[in-house]
Amino acid sequence: MKVAFVEPHLGLFGGIRRILELANRLTDRGVETTVFHPEGTPCEWMECRARVRPSARLLEESQDVVIYNDPNPEDFGLVRRAPARLRVFYVLELYETSLLPGFHPMIYRPRHQRTLYMKRSLKAGYLLLTNATWLTTFLSDRLGLESTLLLGGVNREMFHPVKREPNDGFRVLCSGDPRPRKGTDDIRAAVELARRSCPEIRLDTYHGRGVPQHEMARVYGAADLFVEASHQAGWNNPAAEAMACGVPLVCTDIGGVRDFAVHERTALLAPPGDVPAIAAAIVRMVQDDALRGRLVAAGLESIDRFDWDRSADRLIEILERSLAREAAHA
Secondary structure (H helix, E strand, C coil), X not given: CEEEEECCCCCCCHHHHHHHHHHHHXXXXXXXXXXXXXXXXXXXXXXXXXXXXXXXXXXXXXXXXXXXXXXCHHHHHHHHHCCEEEEEEEECCCCCCCCHHHCCHHHHCCCCHHHHHHHHHHCCCCEEEECCHHHHHHHHHHHCCCCEECCCCCCCCCCCCCCCCCCCCEEEEECCCCCHHHCHHHHHHHHHHHXXXXXXXXXXXXXXXXXXXXXXXXXXXXXXXXXXXXXXXXXXXXXXXXXXXXXXXXXXXXXHXXXXXXXXXXXXXXXXXXXXXXXXHHHHHHHCHHHHHHHHHHHHHHXXXXXXXXXXXXXXXXXHHHHHHHHHHC
């Protein structure tokens, strides 16, 4: 089987990690796998065992399967023209969910190009995969679309518990991603509020500091608490990674965490954008050692279910079944 992934770039983003983790494991299983992106240059931050080629080369050779996940006009057009037996749109995020059900391209196109190509991709008749349960539910309930759930995993070679050294004070870690939807400003405000009760709190971030991937377990493991306050996400990699590293987790109650983060069981959850609620959860964590220990133990057990090898095996099964169905109807 020949499988092509079409990406807009190979930069350090959660969606790209997902594709590379799958591409690596498909390659390991004997699937002829190629990742196409505009420059065709190797990935600089993570190993990629699949072939990497410039996007334009996709049109020069036939594929059994072409998979894309970013709803932009370039990738949409490229996939539509690619010689392939099966086209797959892997939904990693829905972005403007409030617009999608009643979206009218002629009205929204100038300001909402991503939503335009999201809806075009969803309506193209391709096989739809989703990377979180809430996405599958939304597509079915709000848009009447059938999709297949393909949950991802956590790379245990990179993200795992490490021996911790005692901290001075109480170290709270967040990614520090400056994009507004990531909620970093909410975290900073919540920490300032929490310091009124717990002045020993100090806040650290890792975004933009060039930390090599093989050192991320050490970065997570040095924290007493990880806080993630995204307003929306298809799947939340930092929260899952922190949980896999055995770090107590406070996060916002969004679809992107609900497959693994359960309030009072594996994490403490707060409504998105609710700074006082996030602050209250932080204070509870600081003041209750037993709570942190209980959530960490349950979190490690929960996140263990998410495994890239199982995801890759499931993807191969889905693709083979879909190709057989296409052949039967040819």
